[in-house]
Amino acid sequence: MIDFQIVPADFYLLLPEMVLSVGAMLLLFLELFLKGNKTVQQWTAFAIFVVALSLLLSQESSGATGFGMMVRSDLFGQFISAVVLIGGGLTVLLGKEYLVSREWHRGEYYSLLLFASVGMLFMVRGLDLLVIFLGLELLSISLYILVGYFRDRLFSNEAALKYLLLGAFASGFLLYGIAYTYGSYGTTNLNEIRTMGSPESMTFHWIGLSLILVGFSFKVALVPFHMWLPDVYQGAPTPVTGFMATTTKAAAFAAMLRILFYGFPADIAEWMPLFWFLSAVTMTVGNVIALQQSNLKRMLAYSAIAHAGYLMIGVTVGTETGAAGMLFYLLGYLFMNIGAFAVVQYFEGKDETRLDFESYAGLAKKHPLISLAMTLFMFALAGFPLTVGFTGKFYIFTTAINQGFVWLIVIAVLNSLISVYYYLRVVIYMYMKPLEEEIEFSPMELPAKVALTVCVYAVLHLGVLPGNFITLAREAVSAIF
Amino acid sequence: MLPIEYYLWFAAALFAIGVAGVLLRRNVIIVFMSIELMLNAVNVTFIAFSRQMNNIDGQIFVFFVMTLAAAEVAVGLAIIVAMYRNKKSINVQDMNLLKW
Amino acid sequence: MESFVFYIFAFMVVAGGWVVIYSNNLIYSAFSLLFTFVGLAGLYGLLMADFIAATQILIYAGGVLILLLFGIMLTARKTSIEITQSNLPRLPGAIISSLIFLLLMVVIFSEPNWNSATNPGVKETVPVIGKLLMTKYLIPFELASILLLAALIGSVFIARREDS
Numbered sequence: 001m002i003d004f005q006i007v008p009a010d011f012y013l014l015l016p017e018m019v020l021s022v023g024a025m026l027l028l029f030l031e032l033f034l035k036g037n038k039t040v041q042q043w044t045a046f047a048i049f050v051v052a053l054s055l056l057l058s059q060e061s062s063g064a065t066g067f068g069m070m071v072r073s074d075l076f077g078q079f080i081s082a083v084v085l086i087g088g089g090l091t092v093l094l095g096k097e098y099l100v101s102r103e104w105h106r107g108e109y110y111s112l113l114l115f116a117s118v119g120m121l122f123m124v125r126g127l128d129l130l131v132i133f134l135g136l137e138l139l140s141i142s143l144y145i146l147v148g149y150f151r152d153r154l155f156s157n158e159a160a161l162k163y164l165l166l167g168a169f170a171s172g173f174l175l176y177g178i179a180y181t182y183g184s185y186g187t188t189n190l191n192e193i194r195t196m197g198s199p200e201s202m203t204f205h206w207i208g209l210s211l212i213l214v215g216f217s218f219k220v221a222l223v224p225f226h227m228w229l230p231d232v233y234q235g236a237p238t239p240v241t242g243f244m245a246t247t248t249k250a251a252a253f254a255a256m257l258r259i260l261f262y263g264f265p266a267d268i269a270e271w272m273p274l275f276w277f278l279s280a281v282t283m284t285v286g287n288v289i290a291l292q293q294s295n296l297k298r299m300l301a302y303s304a305i306a307h308a309g310y311l312m313i314g315v316t317v318g319t320e321t322g323a324a325g326m327l328f329y330l331l332g333y334l335f336m337n338i339g340a341f342a343v344v345q346y347f348e349g350k351d352e353t354r355l356d357f358e359s360y361a362g363l364a365k366k367h368p369l370i371s372l373a374m375t376l377f378m379f380a381l382a383g384f385p386l387t388v389g390f391t392g393k394f395y396i397f398t399t400a401i402n403q404g405f406v407w408l409i410v411i412a413v414l415n416s417l418i419s420v421y422y423y424l425r426v427v428i429y430m431y432m433k434p435l436e437e438e439i440e441f442s443p444m445e446l447p448a449k450v451a452l453t454v455c456v457y458a459v460l461h462l463g464v465l466p467g468n469f470i471t472l473a474r475e476a477v478s479a480i481f
Numbered sequence: 482m483l484p485i486e487y488y489l490w491f492a493a494a495l496f497a498i499g500v501a502g503v504l505l506r507r508n509v510i511i512v513f514m515s516i517e518l519m520l521n522a523v524n525v526t527f528i529a530f531s532r533q534m535n536n537i538d539g540q541i542f543v544f545f546v547m548t549l550a551a552a553e554v555a556v557g558l559a560i561i562v563a564m565y566r567n568k569k570s571i572n573v574q575d576m577n578l579l580k581w
Numbered sequence: 582m583e584s585f586v587f588y589i590f591a592f593m594v595v596a597g598g599w600v601v602i603y604s605n606n607l608i609y610s611a612f613s614l615l616f617t618f619v620g621l622a623g624l625y626g627l628l629m630a631d632f633i634a635a636t637q638i639l640i641y642a643g644g645v646l647i648l649l650l651f652g653i654m655l656t657a658r659k660t661s662i663e664i665t666q667s668n669l670p671r672l673p674g675a676i677i678s679s680l681i682f683l684l685l686m687v688v689i690f691s692e693p694n695w696n697s698a699t700n701p702g703v704k705e706t707v708p709v710i711g712k713l714l715m716t717k718y719l720i721p722f723e724l725a726s727i728l729l730l731a732a733l734i735g736s737v738f739i740a741r742r743e744d745s
Binding site: 130133134137141144145148151152153154157158160161164165168169171172175176178179180182183186187188 | 496499500503509512513516519520522523526527530533534536538539541542545546549552553556557560561563564567568
């Protein structure tokens with residue numbers, strides 16, 4: 001009854017995931033033997049990310065499936081996996097200083113980052129709802145722990161607990177949705193669902209898909225399922241926040257795209273009004289609340305919600321170009337947001353007291369380069385020309401207008417204008433206000449400098465010369481249509 | 482065999498009880514139990530469909546849902562224990578540092 | 582006969598679930614959760630899922646519940662610092678959950694004739710599940726082991742006392 005064969009090519013397909021998971025365990029062993037200087041761990045973790053990325057990029061993206069159609073190697077999965085691995089690598093480079101200054105530099109940090117990345121890779125390359133779901137849970141569980149990483153701080157504990165409770169709640173909805181999908185199709189494999197076309201039971205299919213969407217809306221924090229996000233982002237260690245905000249968003253959106261566009265292509269047009277509504281509400285609520293924030297980390301959290309709204313435009317449009325715009329924007333968002341959080345983490349000080357706008361007053365004089373970088377990231381997040389924020393938004397918005405979503409884009413543009421206010425506030429504080437108190441920041445270490453430079457370069461490069469990457473994103477999405 | 486609707490209704494009731502528990506109760510451990518109820522409702526749905534379609538894949542899924550439930554509870558209780566430890570030394574009054 | 586057994590188990594589960602969310606005493610909640618889990622195992626048996634029924638008892642009653650009891654004992658001592666969360670007000674929460682219930686009822690009612698073919702069911706599930714886990718579901722199986730490993734490392738890391 002089971003005709004099934006595992007061939008070596010299947011394992012070749014999963015090499016990046018295998019390297020990451022073996023690496024995660026290796027780092028735990030290293031933790032046993034290393035005392036004192038733990039720079040080795042940082043470099044090992046970074047090397048693992050680099051190796052996994054190069055293995056991933058060396059694979060053929062022919063759309064081959066492995067292990068009985070459980071995973072699929074296509075350009076779409078490769079694109080987002082690359083985003084995830086680059087994000088992981090940058091987070092490794094940025095994390096050490098932050099953790100060392102708080103005396104919390106442990107191997108578990110890197111190990112859990114690697115586990116979370118394994119989960120994300122399975123999530124974006126999985127072709128079966130079971131694999132996508134397990135990847136999502138591996139990612140979530142690793143992140144619950146990373147959010148609560150400072151186990152001796154109540155603040156961190158509460159954020160982790162809240163994330164866990166709402167994450168598990170969302171998983172319940174997602175699973176219930178998968179159960180009904182299974183009931184209407186008799187399988188959880190997206191490939192089989194796609195070839196089957198029409199379900200046995202339309203209502204079961206309908207309720208299943210809507211519950212799955214509720215689950216994913218929680219994970220990508222679309223309004224009204226966004227309540228967990230600000231507190232979790234604020235309570236988590238800042239490098240982890242940067243990692244969560246960018247890679248998790250990329251992976252969750254990618255899984256959502258694959259489920260919707262690959263598994264249920266017939267439903268996109270029908271569900272368009274709902275996506276339209278979610279998109280408009282999410283960006284508006286995110287931006288309006290972000291306006292009132294005085295804490296920079298919290299402001300960036302609400303800006304993350306607003307960006308989820310912009311990204312939903314791509315789903316609303318429902319065409320290949322729309323999805324390509326999302327992919328490109330997710331790539332750009334990775335660099336601008338990780339960069340912004342890197343600067344926040346540098347300035348926030350040991351006890352996280354310097355997170356409000358006032359503490360940024362006059363920093364430009366003493367730290368011209370870092371302030372300049374922050375200015376660039378803020379401009380990019382607000383969508384100024386010559387940055388990737390502009391090209392990404394421009395691409396998504398024009399696609400939507402070509403498809404006739406004029407009102408949605410009017411709302412989106414108005415939102416972008418609102419957002420300029422709070423992003424530029426940071427810049428104004430840095431450049432226009434007088435320095436309030438003299439604080440010595442220890443100079444940035446080399447790895448963090450490298451990461452920040454990479455972010456700055458990528459934001460500019462993708463902003464000025466986006467051509468190749470947009471073509472790549474378009475080729476990537478054609479794999480799931 | 483009973484019609485499958487019986488099991489689906491039953492699972493829906495259990496799921497709704499779980500959702501009500503998460504939304505209404507304030508004690509974190511009760512919220513955990515409510516989430517377990519939701520996951521169990523999912524399991525019943527899977528197994529009922531699996532029985533109806535004579536297709537064992539649904540049972541495999543349940544197996545993995547159980548794995549997840551155990552993992553989530555373990556991590557959750559670890560966080561609760563850490564939290565309790567920190568709270569003992571901290572004033573009980575300023576408990577909700579983060580607005581829920 | 583079958584429907585009688587179904588009603589007994591279903592009542593056990595639903596009543597148990599109700600007590601879980603209604604009781605003010607954590608220990609009562611935990612014990613009624615035990616009833617819920619055992620009743621569910623009975624229902625799985627009724628659905629010819631014997632392996633799952635056994636796993637249900639082992640994992641939920643034997644593992645999850647014990648963990649929860651440990652959690653209660655470790656945290657709810659005489660100082661009774663309750664770890665709580667401020668939640669939705671009563672009314673919206675109740676409305677949301679009853680809406681979900683009603684919606685599902687309507688959905689299930691609207692499909693009365695869905696796949697009503699009777700079939701004998703798989704008699705021995707253990708060998709089939711075993712084979713499937715080692716072939717078709719090999720990747721999810723391995724992934725689940727990584728998930729458990731991450732959860733293990735994480736919970737030890739979080740719950741560990743500070744070694745100074």
